[in-house]
Amino acid sequence: MPELPEVETVCSYICKTFKGEEIVRAEVFRFDLRIGTSVPQDFIKRVTGTKITDVCRRGKYILVHLSSEEIMTVHLGMTGRFIAHDHSYKRAKHDHIILYFKGGKCLVFSDARRFGMVDLAPAKIALERLAFMGAEPLSDDFNPASFLQKIKGRKVPIKQALLNQEIVAGLGNIYVCEALFEAGISPLRAAEKITLQEAEKLVPIIKNILQKSIAAGGTTFRDYRSAEGKKGAFVNSLLVYGKEGEKCVNCGHKIVKIMQGGRGTFFCEKCQR
DNA sequence: AGCGGAACCTGTCGGC
DNA sequence: TGCCGACAGGTTCCGC
Numbered sequence: 213m214p215e216l217p218e219v220e221t222v223c224s225y226i227c228k229t230f231k232g233e234e235i236v237r238a239e240v241f242r243f244d245l246r247i248g249t250s251v252p253q254d255f256i257k258r259v260t261g262t263k264i265t266d267v268c269r270r271g272k273y274i275l276v277h278l279s280s281e282e283i284m285t286v287h288l289g290m291t292g293r294f295i296a297h298d299h300s301y302k303r304a305k306h307d308h309i310i311l312y313f314k315g316g317k318c319l320v321f322s323d324a325r326r327f328g329m330v331d332l333a334p335a336k337i338a339l340e341r342l343a344f345m346g347a348e349p350l351s352d353d354f355n356p357a358s359f360l361q362k363i364k365g366r367k368v369p370i371k372q373a374l375l376n377q378e379i380v381a382g383l384g385n386i387y388v389c390e391a392l393f394e395a396g397i398s399p400l401r402a403a404e405k406i407t408l409q410e411a412e413k414l415v416p417i418i419k420n421i422l423q424k425s426i427a428a429g430g431t432t433f434r435d436y437r438s439a440e441g442k443k444g445a446f447v448n449s450l451l452v453y454g455k456e457g458e459k460c461v462n463c464g465h466k467i468v469k470i471m472q473g474g475r476g477t478f479f480c481e482k483c484q485r
Numbered sequence: 486a487g488c489g490g491a492a493c494c495t496g497t498c499g500g501c
Numbered sequence: 502t503g504c505c506g507a508c509a510g511g512t513t514c515c516g517c
Contacts, residue, residue, distance in 0.1 A: 214510065214511090215510065215511095218510080246493055246494075246511090246512080246513090247493095247511070247512055247513080272511080287511080287512085288510095288511090289510090289511055289512080290494095290495095290509065290510060290511055291494095291495080291496085291509085291510085292511095306495085323494095324494085324495055324496065325493090325494050325495050325496075325509085325511095326493080326494055326495075327493070327494070327495095327511060327512075328511090329512095365486095365487095366487080367487075367488080368487080368488070368489095372488090375511090377511095377512085384510055384511070385509095385510055385511085386510060387510095431510080432510095433509085433510060434496095434497085434509070434510075435496095435509085435510075436510070453510090473488090473489070473490080474489085474490065474491080475509090475510095475511095476508080476509085
């Protein structure tokens with residue numbers, strides 16, 4: 213579920229709360245999490261006694277840097293949560309990993325649907341695994357020219373191109389629907405047909421939506437919770453996602469839902485061309 | 486190479 | 502109330 217703003221919200225809180233803290237004990241209840249590689253069997257041994265030196269984000273991945281020069285890579289999948297508690301915390305049903313810190317706090321990774329992943333690898337290897345990803349949408353590397361270059365010759369609908377993490381890293385279903393709506397671009401348009409003028413409109417809109425959502429603590433549509441266990445308020449700012457049958461805020465025409473690549477797309481057929 | 490569709494797993498919700 | 506199918510914010514894999 214969590215897209216860039218949600219992951220960013222989790223990351224910054226974990227960084228603020230756990231940077232410099234030492235892991236004194238760890239529990240792993242499941243090793244077979246889904247996306248990418250699984251939790252290593254010797255995970256507990258390798259993290260115990262290390263300190264968290266930094267917490268960063270790349271796309272939808274959380275990178276927990278450890279003093280052992282290893283990186284714990286975390287992806288929240290659809291229902292993953294990474295929440296801070298204290299040592300009195302009692303394990304709940306879908307908790308898969310609990311890290312206990314010297315200062316009395318703990319950090320719990322839970323994921324009902326188990327689409328998420330937690331991996332541990334030497335920093336160089338962890339970073340190489342993420343090298344396939346496209347530009348960070350909030351960086352200057354993501355601009356109309358570079359974006360057009362990336363989607364050149366792509367016949368997939370623009371909706372699906374924006375979800376492709378190799379093209380741009382961190383967007384998911386909600387923000388893609390919202391950005392295309394604000395830009396007035398139909399999600400059905402072939403990516404390669406997007407003009408320079410449209411890219412010049414769409415790219416800043418994407419950046420703006422992501423920034424506003426980060427400021428609001430992300431979007432909780434169903435499951436998402438921040439590292440403090442809170443819901444994200446940007447759900448109140450959504451204009452099309454989940455609004456099937458409701459009136460378009462621009463023209464009053466009904467918002468429709470279609471399926472693209474097996475996933476729901478919400479848009480206004482009148483405003484988006 | 487690029488694309489569509491299925492698969493992964495659990496929970497929830499709507500319809501009958 | 503209960504059962505059944507559809508669907509969920511993500512990614513990967515397989516076949517064409």
